[in-house]
Amino acid sequence: MSSPNPQRAKIHFPPAYPTLTCPSLILFGTIEASSTSDWATNLTNHLSDLPIQILNPRRDDWDSSWVEDASFPPFKEQVEWEMHFPAEVGxxxxxxxxxxLCPVSLIELGMYASVRPGETVVCCEEGFWKKGNVDVVCKKFGVEVVRTVGELERCVRGRMVGLCGYRDEEKGEW
Known part of the structure; x- marks a missing residue:
């Protein structure tokens, strides 16, 4: 018997440390000032009907005057939050x-490509300044790479549908 799941995605932002109780993902990458062109918001909206948890490190309360130093508590709290969840998500x-540029995301790719290659998906658009490096690292470790936001949305949705246990997404069957 099929029964569509009425739950919707739950989105979590720092500094909260939610307990992950269902399939989950974390978003790393380019942070855009405008929410209308924000890839992470658009991806979240694309996944909103799934019973998943989305961890988004973007902080609306981020203050550009914060010192990026491990001794500065708000900065340290942010970095620790970002390093905590990748080991827990699907x-x-x-x-x-x-x-x-996103140099921190390049660090994150380096951190997770070798230890969680099957659970990492990368979108690297043509024109990204270190695209060659990203491509070589992903190929070496077997990380899936897509080229457009649309491809990323389809890829991530397919992965999350699988983690949710759907047999047939169109019918909403579990």
Missing amino acids: LIVIFFKAGS
Whole structure:
């Protein structure tokens, strides 16, 4: 008997440390000032009907005057939050937007590509300044790479549908 799940995605932001009780993912990558062009918000909206938990490190209360130093408590809290969840989630998503730098996301790719390659998905747009490096690292460790946000949305949705245990997404069967 099929029964669609009425639950919707739950989104978590720092500094909260939620207990993960269902399939989950964490978002790393380019942070955009505008929410209308924010890939993470758009991806979250694309997944909103699934019974999953999404961890988004973006902080609306981030203050650009914060010192990026381990001795500065708000900064340290943010970095520790970002390092805590990748070991717990079912999927790590990393996005490299053309024209952006995102050096911290390059570090995150390096941290997780070798230890969680099957649970990591990367979108690296044409024109990202270190695209060659991203491609070589992903190929070496077997990390799936897509080239567009649309491909990323389809890929991540498919992975999360599988983690949710759907047999047939269109019918909503479990």
